[in-house]
Amino acid sequence: MNFINDKDFPIVFVNIEHNKYKEHSHNDDFKDFEKLVSRQEKFILINEGGTPDTDFKHSREEIKMVNNFLRTNRAKLKEFAVAMIQVEPSSLKRLAYKPFQNIFEKFWGMKLLIVSNLPEAIQMANNLLTKAEQTSK
Numbered sequence: 001m002n003f004i005n006d007k008d009f010p011i012v013f014v015n016i017e018h019n020k021y022k023e024h025s026h027n028d029d030f031k032d033f034e035k036l037v038s039r040q041e042k043f044i045l046i047n048e049g050g051t052p053d054t055d056f057k058h059s060r061e062e063i064k065m066v067n068n069f070l071r072t073n074r075a076k077l078k079e080f081a082v083a084m085i086q087v088e089p090s091s092l093k094r095l096a097y098k099p100f101q102n103i104f105e106k107f108w109g110m111k112l113l114i115v116s117n118l119p120e121a122i123q124m125a126n127n128l129l130t131k132a133e134q135t136s137k
């Protein structure tokens with residue numbers, strides 16, 4: 001199963017639901033992320049899947065893969081990945097994830113923004129991409 005859909009690049013749809021895919025191998029996901037940053041163009045990730053599960057525990061192998069990926073790609077992510085926009089209909093869950101935003105940004109090098117629906121996410125993504133394009137000129 002592919003978690004990254006880049007057919008609407010620079011808006012990239014991802015599906016991050018750890019509990020649903022415990023047996024999933026992440027090698028292809030990291031290759032897809034490497035392809036995204038290798039384009040050397042600004043992009044936005046939109047996750048319509050479940051909100052990131054802060055209680056989920058990654059295996060040692062997964063942690064090693066993430067660390068290797070970040071060691072190689074952190075600078076590129078910071079330069080090209082403008083933000084991850086999380087679609088979360090529940091206002092209570094959106095509020096609960098506010099403190100996680102800073103941790104996410106420090107770890108991944110991109111902002112985590114949380115909205116209530118997909119149209120809002122797409123509008124926000126377009127606005128952020130326009131702003132990023134203007135500031136890079």
